[in-house]
Amino acid sequence: MIQDLTTEYGKIFEEELINEIVQVGTFKEIPEGYKLMDIGDFVRGMPLLISGAIKILREDEDGDELLLYYLEKGDTCSMTMACCMGDNKSEIRAIAEMDTKLIIVPIQKMEEWTTKYKSWRNFVFNSYHERLNELLSTLDNIAFQKMDERLIGYLKEKARVTKDNIIHNTHQEIAYDLHSSRVVISRLLKKLEEMGKIKLHRNYLEILDL
Amino acid sequence: MIQDLTTEYGKIFEEELINEIVQVGTFKEIPEGYKLMDIGDFVRGMPLLISGAIKILREDEDGDELLLYYLEKGDTCSMTMACCMGDNKSEIRAIAEMDTKLIIVPIQKMEEWTTKYKSWRNFVFNSYHERLNELLSTLDNIAFQKMDERLIGYLKEKARVTKDNIIHNTHQEIAYDLHSSRVVISRLLKKLEEMGKIKLHRNYLEILDL
DNA sequence: CCTGTGCAGTAACAAAGGTTACAGAGGCTT
DNA sequence: AAGCCTCTGTAACCTTTGTTACTGCACAGG
Numbered sequence: 001m002i003q004d005l006t007t008e009y010g011k012i013f014e015e016e017l018i019n020e021i022v023q024v025g026t027f028k029e030i031p032e033g034y035k036l037m038d039i040g041d042f043v044r045g046m047p048l049l050i051s052g053a054i055k056i057l058r059e060d061e062d063g064d065e066l067l068l069y070y071l072e073k074g075d076t077c078s079m080t081m082a083c084c085m086g087d088n089k090s091e092i093r094a095i096a097e098m099d100t101k102l103i104i105v106p107i108q109k110m111e112e113w114t115t116k117y118k119s120w121r122n123f124v125f126n127s128y129h130e131r132l133n134e135l136l137s138t139l140d141n142i143a144f145q146k147m148d149e150r151l152i153g154y155l156k157e158k159a160r161v162t163k164d165n166i167i168h169n170t171h172q173e174i175a176y177d178l179h180s181s182r183v184v185i186s187r188l189l190k191k192l193e194e195m196g197k198i199k200l201h202r203n204y205l206e207i208l209d210l
Numbered sequence: 211m212i213q214d215l216t217t218e219y220g221k222i223f224e225e226e227l228i229n230e231i232v233q234v235g236t237f238k239e240i241p242e243g244y245k246l247m248d249i250g251d252f253v254r255g256m257p258l259l260i261s262g263a264i265k266i267l268r269e270d271e272d273g274d275e276l277l278l279y280y281l282e283k284g285d286t287c288s289m290t291m292a293c294c295m296g297d298n299k300s301e302i303r304a305i306a307e308m309d310t311k312l313i314i315v316p317i318q319k320m321e322e323w324t325t326k327y328k329s330w331r332n333f334v335f336n337s338y339h340e341r342l343n344e345l346l347s348t349l350d351n352i353a354f355q356k357m358d359e360r361l362i363g364y365l366k367e368k369a370r371v372t373k374d375n376i377i378h379n380t381h382q383e384i385a386y387d388l389h390s391s392r393v394v395i396s397r398l399l400k401k402l403e404e405m406g407k408i409k410l411h412r413n414y415l416e417i418l419d420l
Numbered sequence: 421c422c423t424g425t426g427c428a429g430t431a432a433c434a435a436a437g438g439t440t441a442c443a444g445a446g447g448c449t450t
Numbered sequence: 451a452a453g454c455c456t457c458t459g460t461a462a463c464c465t466t467t468g469t470t471a472c473t474g475c476a477c478a479g480g
Contacts, residue, residue: 058346060354068349082339091346114331121324121331128338129292135345136268136301139278142353143389144270147437170457179353181438186458202446202457357467380427391468396428412427412476427476434469445458450451 001027004050004101008073017117021048025103036094037080043088045104046080049073052100053161057093057177066142067154067177069134070097070161078131081110081124098162148188150178155198156210165207211237214260214311218284227327231258235313246304247290253298255314256290259283262310263371267303267387276352277364277387279344280307280371288341291320291334308372358398360388365408366420375417 002022009018025048030036036047039059047054054071056079071077071094079092088107113120141150154177159165167174175185189205192198199206212232219228235258240246246257249269257264264281266289281287281304289302298317323330351360364387369375377384385395399415402408409416 058350058353060350062354064354066349066353078338078342081335082342091343114335115328118325124335125291125324125338128288128335128342132288132292132338132342132345133301135342135349139268139276139345139349139352140270142349143268143276144272144274172457182458183439183460184437187437187460190459200458382427392428393430393469394467396430397467400429410428421480423478423480425476425478427474429473429475431472432470434467436467437465439464440462442461443459446456447454448456449454 001025001103005048005103008050009048012123013119014117017113017120020109020113021103021105024109025105027103028101030096030100030102032096032098032100034096036096037090038093039090041090043080043090043107045106046110047071047077048103048105049075050101050103052102053097054094054100054102055097055177057095058091059093064179065093065176066179068092068138069131070157072161075130076123076127078128080107081128147178147180147184148191151185151188152192152197152210154178155205155207159207166204167207168204170203211235211313215258215313218260219258222333223329224327227323227330230319230323231313231315234319235315237313238311240306240310240312242306242308242310244306246306247300248303249300251300253290253300253317255316256320257281257287258313258315259285260311260313262312263307264304264310265307265387267305268301269303274389275303275386276389278302278348279341280367282371285340286333286337288338290317291338357388357390357394358401361395361398362402362407362420364388365415365417369417376414377417378414380413 002018004027005018005021005025009021013021026045030052036054037043049071051073054077056068056071056077058066058068077094079090082091110124114124141153145153151174154174155167158167171185171189172182174189175182178185189198189200193200196208197210198208212228214237215228215231215235219231223231236255240262246264247253259281261283264287266278266281266287268276268278287304289300292301320334324334351363355363361384364384365377368377381395381399382392384399385392388395399408399410403410406418407420408418
């Protein structure tokens, strides 16, 4: 755990802080598909990602989903932090996009370290900053783009995060993430295939040239 | 200025911090409609709102607008803070929704006070937190609601912020804020009038019962 | 009082996206 | 091989939203 932590966070955190994290943090290995947190859950800890990726989803009252963004190595979840200061119920759902290693830090420590370590303070601010910008860009996509553009963006981002040009999802799953319907996604994917940008298969698709 | 500042922020900031703010801050009175900041502008200061309201807009490459949220008294602009840590160009446009009083604090002080004052640190964290939640709720509206619901929400929010049941806007202006078109908004407003929820006039409309 | 300008109402049409329904294909189980 | 389940392709249709075009109306300024 010290090894992993130092590799990923050694450059930005003081040694003393790293030691504290090792003492109070819990190392976890999470399999793909594991649900780390759901809407309404109480937030008990704050995750520091070592490797892998976690997808963050929003859901409305009717159960309609929407992908917000991915957390990757070096990221933490600002939502979690935000929750610590409010009613501390989660506003979002978090699901491991691939096998993921992370460290959970108790939320009490968060406040303490904010006073004690400048590097931690900067880390937290930076994290908020990044999440705000991610949310803004998600909002841009939804507000200003049509479904075909959003779909292309989705495939690109997913390929980037998983470092894999094969998208292992059914059309239905993609439709959920984009808050659309299966038929619409099938239609658009077919068009992309006709344009030679992707190749469709059962349960997965290949990205050729987006 | 000390009077205004103490009234609004006296409860949350230490006296020493209030004094510092008075020393380095610039008090400003902004008329309705004044553009405080545009996309791409360099961020030089951080606003602390004393009274009034500021609307925060996002715009895409084609010039299409979208209202994100309002800043009100006691608020500050997290985007501004976020910008201070990044390339410090603004991602958003800020326009006074009504006559507004505020204090501009130089951004260098922000970092300094974050180390020095616990109350400031909490204020900044809280502000990030609130903005994240505002953005989330804006995103919910756009992603999950239809235009008629969004329009009702817009009118309600505007009435709340301006404390006025008369909305002083043309249909075209409303359409810009919601990123829609004038004809669509006219259509929907007419329906609301037929339902007895509002009363339409030239250049303004009355909210009866939403 | 006349007129230009901007605002609002409305109709007709277009496009995007969502819905329903059904057929066939692939793959697994028995 | 037969049966079953899930995924994909496709057609027909509907709703919502956006677009274009034209009308009349209100108001300000000459």
